[in-house]
Amino acid sequence: FPEVAFVGRSNVGKSTIINSLTNRKKLAKVSNTPGRTRLVNFFMIDNICSLVDLPGYGYAKISKSEKQAWGKIIEEYLMNRPDLRKVVLLVDARHKPTEDDVLMIEYLRHYSIEVLVVATKLDKLKRNDIKKSENIIRETLGLSEEKILFYSALTKENLQKVIDEIFSGILPETV
Numbered sequence: 001f002p003e004v005a006f007v008g009r010s011n012v013g014k015s016t017i018i019n020s021l022t023n024r025k026k027l028a029k030v031s032n033t034p035g036r037t038r039l040v041n042f043f044m045i046d047n048i049c050s051l052v053d054l055p056g057y058g059y060a061k062i063s064k065s066e067k068q069a070w071g072k073i074i075e076e077y078l079m080n081r082p083d084l085r086k087v088v089l090l091v092d093a094r095h096k097p098t099e100d101d102v103l104m105i106e107y108l109r110h111y112s113i114e115v116l117v118v119a120t121k122l123d124k125l126k127r128n129d130i131k132k133s134e135n136i137i138r139e140t141l142g143l144s145e146e147k148i149l150f151y152s153a154l155t156k157e158n159l160q161k162v163i164d165e166i167f168s169g170i171l172p173e174t175v
């Protein structure tokens with residue numbers, strides 16, 4: 001099945017957005033790799049696509065070995081996925097993307113994995129600051145023409161746009 005994976009620093013709203021996407025559909029959690037806080041969870045949607053919840057990064061207090069373990073999980077996942085169609089990189093709409101976000105997008109580019117950037121927590125951003133925020137995200141992540149979608153899980157603003165973009169080319173038109 002085609003897969004769409006989600007990455008981002010911890011607390012960016014990754015579980016929340018995956019829930020908003022899966023709650024609308026039949027959901028079966030099909031497998032999960034055991035671990036303490038960092039798991040790779042798979043969510044199957046209508047037997048046609050799976051959403052993959054990769055462990056969040058950027059914990060302030062983790063040890064070097066934990067960080068390496070995290071890197072290994074992500075790398076092993078990304079390197080062995082013939083069905084991976086795209087990765088959704090989540091960033092907080094209010095903040096400049098972190099160094100880890102930059103490393104992540106460079107890594108994905110290096111392996112020619114399609115990336116969709118979604119800026120979360122739009123409800124916490126003043127309307128007047130959206131353009132500025134978009135420019136900062138664009139510049140920090142080195143995006144040119146690529147889309148950045150601003151999304152709020154609280155108000156559901158742009159939920160349909162996020163769904164359309166994530167599933168474009170993957171699911172039939174009926175989503």
Ligand code: GDP
Pocket residue numbers: 008009010011012013014015016017056120121122123124151152153154
């Ligand atoms: P994760 O660690 O990336 O999986 O983050 P979570 O999905 O657990 O979200 C972290 C916190 O941010 C939770 O308290 C969520 O309720 C909150 N959150 C997630 N998305 C939004 C959003 O769009 N707006 C607001 N205001 N809060 C959000």
